[in-house]
Amino acid sequence: MADLFDAGAAESPAASRPLADRLRPDKLADVIGQDQVLGPESPLGIMLASGSLSSLIFWGPPGVGKTTIARLLADETDLHFVQISAIFTGVPELRKVFEAAKIRRQNGKGTLLFVDEIHRFNKAQQDGFLPHMEDGTILLVGATTENPSFELNAAVLSRAQVLMLKRLDLKDLALLAQRAEQELGRALPLDGPARDALLEMADGDGRALLNLIEQVAAWDAPTKLSTDDLTKRLMKRAAKYDKSGDEHYNLISALHKSVRGSDPDAALYWFARMLTGGEDPRYLARRITRMAVEDIGLADPQAQAVCLQSWETYERLGSPEGELALAQALVYLALAPKSNGAYVGYKAAIAAAKKTGSEPPPAHILNAPTSLMKEQGFGAGYAYDHDAEDGFSGQNYFPDGMKRGVYYTPVDRGFERELKKRVDYFAGLRAKRAKN
Template structure:
């Protein structure tokens, strides 16, 4: 950077270069976890990093390359093509003659079409290129199976409020950040909430707000986020209070209340795409299988908002909010999923029963994999007589359907099926 060049954005200046500077992703970076082992061991493996924006995909790719002492090539699938891939291959071939490895980081890898992804295959398979792809889209749908099979997929999560707050602390104290800038407690709380787990968004808003007011107040944060932030009313209700009011009105089947809080958010300038995301969450969390069409309609409203934009798309949001408020309610799947996920993450990992395992090789068959498995379409009674949980969990019931709406029929069927799964009882 020369005297006359603008400074890089705050998010770029504070990009982590060591593990101690990384916020979030403890499930990958805690001691003994996959990325931690890779970074500390300095070894390379092709990866697909799947996660929302601003959670550190590019940062981790650079750190992996640096610790492995590999040459780093960064491309964006938005602008790159096969010609750029060929040039990267040529660089990698020259590096190989010098005993140097090459990492190709392909951002937005889902933007590459099948032919472009296929062009990477032979070079990834031969080890000439170590591919690290980053995507916000589900790789199962957007990345070719052949390429996925040659790369391990790691899921990155949105940063927590605690992570974002720690990042703000660093930005306000680091010499490369904004030392000396003051942030009020109210301004901090609003900024953390509106960052929505996105480090880049948080730092970008902080930098803009620092040029608006000192110390940084909620009003400055609001202005920094622009139309993505709804206005506060005289009682001080902020964005997440409005979301809470909308969600609780839908849950309580109060149509007028739900419409009012939706209108308050839209009129206040809230991002309608974000509202649509939250409405999809409401359909899954509070309506669930009481009305399976609720989730479909919520997804359709989100797509309509993408297609039409404001103000036309807002009518689709209003329509789905009314539908969700009127729909029967059930959180049985939400509750079951929370409990089973907690058990899977926190408790000891129970072994998979042999008859449920996949016998791919002769060795596996000799170890009893798949032995005694009763295929439902050949032997329905035998299939029902088998166990489908680890022995330690037999008799455990996670899903408890309600009598609401369509789920009343589900409850009847599930009750009948449990009678057939007699060996699942303790």
């Protein structure tokens, strides 16, 4: 081991192969960073220990080991490994795969069919796997970067277990970098901060890290490079963000919940993540305004106005200056008192309206512009509230025979604390009128 990092160490003939291929693990125990699915008490660990492996869907970001794990599962279960990509495979090719698997099965050999980007297959193509999964012709292992709940047929999901693989953290990436240096036979020409920066550039993608390491290892650097030297020579990997995919919905969920949780710093972070990923600021302006309506509500009626003003400011200023107005609205919402009282009341009223159907209003609050309507009792007995002693008649405004509904319950926060006093005040007057 003395010459492990010797820059003059001889390279093996395998050195011409890509580093990611040379470092592919030979057994599941060597896979980095997926203990939640590979550990002894994990789903796969228990399946392998019991000798009963079912069809699987690996869901996770790129470069975390989906293909490698599938290949190693085939090795450990003595199944023939077949790999296809949904991007390049059509129905004729699938038929050939299934026919070969049937012949293999007749000869006593099972097939693990690994389908990369399985979500790219349409419904009919996905349905084509079902009979071959059910009769044991293939054991399906699919890989997807998209949410299987939305992208895969329910029939496929019911016959397979979904396992979620996580992006590699910095500790995982550091271990992978050490293995790469051992394979290369030399240390990377980076100082400590530059090494950390390299790991950050990979953004949780092990394959991306190994590609970066190959570039760095090829440099003729007489001394260790600093972070500035590194960033001048390498472009930072673009953050993963798909404006129409999972990341879009994950990040807007994180942004919304950060505001609801009164954390302005987290809200600004997710806001910035979406903007740097290329999100349309107008979409964010609309969602921020929705937050004011849904989560702040009448606890701070000014919140909606702040959002609309910031949206208008963005339209007048444009990018990038206009985003600051949206950021200010976001901070305002995060620090505002929260209430979903009106939102909950609205949904409850909608539910009641659907349940009661076509119940008419009580006759005493109906207008009677014609004599016939007056003869039918329309408007009879209506009490004009302004004529009441305290401007409140206490009459019933719900349909006759319908139990009075209570939908709006204000919280004891912000301006809604004042509204709560008013609700309680009128409830007291209504009860008093009912006794008289």
